Amino acid sequence: MPVTPRQTIALIGNPxxxxxxxxxxxxxxxxxxxxxxxxxVEQKLGELQIDGTAVNLVDLPGTYSLAAISPDExxxxxxxxxxxxxxxxVKGILAIxxxxxxPRNLYLVSQLIECSLxxxxxxxxxxxxxxxxxxxxxxxxxxxxxxPVIPTCAHRGTGIVEVRRALxxxxxxxVPVDGPRFPERVEGALQGLQRALASLxxxxxxxIQRVEAERILIDTEGLxxxxxxxxxxxxxxxxxxxxxxxxxxxxxxxxxxxIRYQWIRQVTDVAMxxxxxxxxxxxxxxxxxxxxxxxGTGIFLAITxxxxxxxxxxxxxxxxGIDTVLGWMGKHVTSLLPAxxxxxxxxxxxxxxxxxxxxxxxxxxLLFCFIALLEDCGYMARAAFLMDRLLSRIGLSGKxxxxxxxxxxxxxxxxxxxxxIDNRRDRLATILAAPLMSCSARLPVYTLLxxxxxxxxxxxxxxxxxxxxxxxxxxxxxxxxxxxxxWGLKCSVLRGQPAPFVMELPSYxxxxxxxxxxxxxxxxxxxxxxxxxxIAAMTIVIWALAYFPHEATQxxxxxxxxxGRIGRFAEPAFAPLGWDWRIAMAAIAAFPARxxxxxxxxxxxxxxxxxxxxxxxxxxxxxxxxxxxxRALFTLPVALSLMVFFALCCQCGATVxxxxxxxxxxxxxxxxxxxxxxxxxxxxFAVYHIAIALGG
Amino acid sequence: MALLPTTxxxxxxxxxxVTILTLRGEGAVxxxxxxxxMVPGAHLTVVRYAPMGDPLEISLHGYHLSLRRREAALxxxxxxx
Ligand SMILES: Nc1nc2c(ncn2[C@@H]2O[C@H](COP(=O)(O)OP(=O)(O)OP(=O)(O)O)[C@@H](O)[C@H]2O)c(=O)[nH]1
Ligand SMILES: [Mg+2]
Numbered sequence: 097m098p099v100t101p102r103q104t105i106a107l108i109g110n111p112x113x114x115x116x117x118x119x120x121x122x123x124x125x126x127x128x129x130x131x132x133x134x135x136x137v138e139q140k141l142g143e144l145q146i147d148g149t150a151v152n153l154v155d156l157p158g159t160y161s162l163a164a165i166s167p168d169e170x171x172x173x174x175x176x177x178x179x180x181x182x183x184x185x186v187k188g189i190l191a192i193x194x195x196x197x198x199p200r201n202l203y204l205v206s207q208l209i210e211c212s213l214x215x216x217x218x219x220x221x222x223x224x225x226x227x228x229x230x231x232x233x234x235x236x237x238x239x240x241x242x243x244p245v246i247p248t249c250a251h252r253g254t255g256i257v258e259v260r261r262a263l264x265x266x267x268x269x270x271v272p273v274d275g276p277r278f279p280e281r282v283e284g285a286l287q288g289l290q291r292a293l294a295s296l297x298x299x300x301x302x303x304i305q306r307v308e309a310e311r312i313l314i315d316t317e318g319l320x321x322x323x324x325x326x327x328x329x330x331x332x333x334x335x336x337x338x339x340x341x342x343x344x345x346x347x348x349x350x351x352x353x354x355i356r357y358q359w360i361r362q363v364t365d366v367a368m369x370x371x372x373x374x375x376x377x378x379x380x381x382x383x384x385x386x387x388x389x390x391x392g393t394g395i396f397l398a399i400t401x402x403x404x405x406x407x408x409x410x411x412x413x414x415x416x417g418i419d420t421v422l423g424w425m426g427k428h429v430t431s432l433l434p435a436x437x438x439x440x441x442x443x444x445x446x447x448x449x450x451x452x453x454x455x456x457x458x459x460x461x462l463l464f465c466f467i468a469l470l471e472d473c474g475y476m477a478r479a480a481f482l483m484d485r486l487l488s489r490i491g492l493s494g495k496x497x498x499x500x501x502x503x504x505x506x507x508x509x510x511x512x513x514x515x516x517i518d519n520r521r522d523r524l525a526t527i528l529a530a531p532l533m534s535c536s537a538r539l540p541v542y543t544l545l546x547x548x549x550x551x552x553x554x555x556x557x558x559x560x561x562x563x564x565x566x567x568x569x570x571x572x573x574x575x576x577x578x579x580x581x582x583w584g585l586k587c588s589v590l591r592g593q594p595a596p597f598v599m600e601l602p603s604y605x606x607x608x609x610x611x612x613x614x615x616x617x618x619x620x621x622x623x624x625x626x627x628x629x630x631i632a633a634m635t636i637v638i639w640a641l642a643y644f645p646h647e648a649t650q651x652x653x654x655x656x657x658x659x660g661r662i663g664r665f666a667e668p669a670f671a672p673l674g675w676d677w678r679i680a681m682a683a684i685a686a687f688p689a690r691x692x693x694x695x696x697x698x699x700x701x702x703x704x705x706x707x708x709x710x711x712x713x714x715x716x717x718x719x720x721x722x723x724x725x726x727r728a729l730f731t732l733p734v735a736l737s738l739m740v741f742f743a744l745c746c747q748c749g750a751t752v753x754x755x756x757x758x759x760x761x762x763x764x765x766x767x768x769x770x771x772x773x774x775x776x777x778x779x780x781f782a783v784y785h786i787a788i789a790l791g792g
Numbered sequence: 793m794a795l796l797p798t799t800x801x802x803x804x805x806x807x808x809x810v811t812i813l814t815l816r817g818e819g820a821v822x823x824x825x826x827x828x829x830m831v832p833g834a835h836l837t838v839v840r841y842a843p844m845g846d847p848l849e850i851s852l853h854g855y856h857l858s859l860r861r862r863e864a865a866l867x868x869x870x871x872x873x
Contacts, residue, residue: 161827165820199853200829230854317820347818353826357834383856389843481858485844488860494847596821596863597847598828601856 104152104184105144105263106176108208109192110201111158112602114220116140117250117611118192119155122260139175139183146264152184160200162207162307163315163349166520170319176211177305188266189215190259195232195247196224196603198368202360203353209241209275210307216262217245218255224603229371237367242274251608276359282313282351285342289313292334299328313338314348379474379603386478396482399475400501403466411505414458422451440643441636449635452689453628456508456750459536460623461616463502463509467516468615470498472607476516477599484597490579491586493519493597496526500578503533504571507751511758512619519595525585527758528768531751532578534571534743537691541742542570544694544709548718549735566739573743577775623754634688634749642685642699659685673741673780674734676723683741688749690742733787737780745776797871802848802864804838810869811835817866829853830867 109115123142140155156172164170174180176189191208193201208215219234238245244262248255278286286309293304293312304312311320312335325332342348386392426443433439470476480494487496495517503510510530517523546563553562641659663681670680678700686693694709701717721729746752746769756765804810812834815822829852830836836852847860 160824163823163827165824197853197855200855203827203829228854315820315823316818317823347815347822349818349823350815350826350831353823354831357829357831383839387840387842387849393843477858481842481847481849484858484860485842485846488846593820596824597858597860598821598824598863599858600828601849601858603856 102150102152102184103187104154105188105190105266106154106156106186107190107192108156108172108176108204109158110160110194110197110204112600113158113192113194113201114248114250115155115158115192117608118190118218118220118248118256118259119153120614121250121253121256123153139171144260144263146260151263153190154183154186159204161204163311164319165315165317166518167319168518168520170323173308173311173320176208176213177308179302179308186213188263189213190218190263190266191215192218192220192250194221194224195219196221196228196230198225198230198232199357199360199364202363203356205241206276206356206359207307209243210310212305212307214266215243216259216266217241217243218250218259219245219247220250222247222254223249223252224605228377228603231369231371233367233369237363240274240363240366251611276355278352278355282342282348285338286310286313288341289335289338292331292338296328296331300324313342314352316347316349377603382604383478383601386475387481392478392482396479399470399479403463403470403501406462406466411458411462415455418451418454418458422447422454437643441639444643445636445639446632448639449632452635452692453624453632453750456506456623457620459506460509460512461620463505463513464616464619465612467498467502467513468612469607471516472605472611474602474604477601480599481601488597490582491594492522492525492582493517493595495599496522499526499530500533503530503535506535506537507531507533507748508623508754509619511751511754512623514758521586521590521592522595524759524764525582525590527755528585528764528771529578529582531746531748531755531768531772532574532581532744534574535748537689537748538570538742540691540694540709542567542739544697544714544718545735545739547709548715549730549732570739570743573740573779577744577779581771581775622757628753638685638688672784673737673777674731674784675738676729678721679729679734679738683747686747688747690745690747693742693747733784736787737784740783741776741780743776744772744779746772798868799871800865801836801838801850801867801869802861804869804871806838806840809835809837809872811872813868813870815867821863822866825859825863825866828857835872836869 107115107119119140119142122144139157142153142155144151144153154175156175157168159169159172162173162176164173171180175183176186178185189208189211191205193205205215205217217237219232219237222232225232232247234245234247244265246255246258246262248259250256277283286306289312290304290306290309293300293309297303308320311318312324313321315321316339321335325335339348343351386395426447429442429447430439433442467476470479476498479497482494483497484494487494496514499510499513499517501510502513507530510533511527514523514526514530517526546566550563550566555561555565638659641662642657644658645656659681660677662684663677666680666684667675667677670677670683675683682693682696682700685696694714697718698714701714701721718730719728723729752765752769755768756762759765798813801810812830812832814832815826815830834852836850839849839851839856841848842858845861847858848864849856849858851857
């Protein structure tokens, strides 16, 4: 049998119409992720068996229209039109349409019809449409469009067999013809533009199909036109002329929408009937409470508090469990292997390295469990709706709220949660500022230093004390710094027009537990695979620096290690912060994970690494540590400078690795590390000197 | 025929139903609004404003959409009845 290249079908539709659900039902989760360079868009590739032959199915990100404004949207269009480098040629389209929201969903369909590709429509959410009192007649719709239309309820698996059968005939099916027609003027300009582009095919290195020509003509701020003009600047004048020819006055994009909605009206007149008069649905009634001025705000704060508290505290027992298991493994290895480089590599390098990856899993899993639940039931859009005003003051939108809030527990899931922000600049600003939120890994540092150096002076009759206030202030430092940072980013590297906040508010529905479980698995898996390897590698590098060159005779080998030498070498750089070489060394050793600084202090100040932030031995050792001339090393200003340094620095390999993964660029990862380290240094310097000046 | 009072969408009170007359502007924002179904002749209802006064929620073509006041100001509407 001849080997034929596998055919590829694209799954495309509006956001939140059940694409992923349908994709999973069709492919049975046999999928992999394609990550195209430049922008982070993950397209899921799945394998689908039709009559014994395997066909590829691509799950494209949800989109309302083919008019691409962001690079992510452009990738969707390019994949569809076979212009995306590295992506397989699409041979057919599986368009998913939300039956409960037919008119708006048909907008994209009206554009897909022009792609000269065979199409099958999955008419999903038939149950929701019925509940809303809308009857959609699939047979009439199919007849009117000249396309097979299969009614489905993807979350229950209804209609999947029929979709599969329709796809079997898809690739040799006929191409639909009956789309909206543009007025003659526009049509004439479009054909003229297409001819002009055809003569440029050699220069462009490709030919341009009608759909793309349409986008070039109509989308004045779209990427299709911009990329053409970037390549052939001289074409700009000609394009303007074609645009003028298409319409005398008024916006061409507005005209397109009018024509398409007229066509949609004709289609829905045939295929859709509103059975009951528009009445308040259950969803409307829920919404009246959840977005109520007082009640809604109260419920929002309560939900926020629960999410935050749970990732802060519920994850702790799980993390402790992981720690215990790893500690037990370490002890076992220590007793099995002779002391030496190998034992140290496995116990202090490998097990610690793997451990520093594993401890993040409980928080990531818990947070994404909440996010998926809230997203899936429809509440997340309401949270963004409620918080938008507040965040718009610093140039973000409501969609940044959950990522930033989650970062108080841990920046890693917070950064990953930023995927729900569709505007690229907003998303980057959120990702870059997320690590400034005071995460739980900073707590050990604060706890240790506060217990050792801040007196427990009580105020307000014992309701609050100075220690609690200091802890609170440390959390505030991050927020207070993040505001100008985001603002600054939005005025400099991420400058641009404010993103429009046009967001659909989906109806509430019961969340699908299968989908929630799938998302949690997906995120944890992504973290372990992509970020985990980098974190583990960094931990081993730091281990090697602290271990070699090894002189067994020395009582405190770390003093003479490469790390110790780096600490001594770096001492002058840290002297302005009030630190000596030992503190510098601990800070450097804590590069892969800031909480490591506690263990590092233990090793360095000769208490042994088996310490925790609450051990009295370590506290005493820090209190009695001195400079060579006998002055106390840790004064209040030094303790404050150290705390502020750790509040602002990006000493977290997992964060750096996650930023690299989510932005698909080492540049942004190092940028974050760089700006935060600079801020940390400046902040520590300022606090140290202010505290001295105030007579600390 | 009585002249219908016209205004922009950001000045419409919650609960009021209006008909879209025109969409101002030519940029990407206008295009996105049009694609979402805000075309001349479409009916929409302002459902509510967020607790802090911005954004607002509207319902049109049988679904709900949220947009900020500055975007709503691009939409010229006439009050029904
Ligand atoms: N009532 C109902 N719910 C459905 C149906 N199909 C999917 N869902 C639910 O709709 C929600 C959204 O489904 P997804 O598969 O995530 O939608 P999507 O199109 O992939 O969404 P994005 O990736 O965000 O664009 C989930 O809660 C599904 O369980 C259906 O036929 N009826
Ligand atoms: Mg999806």
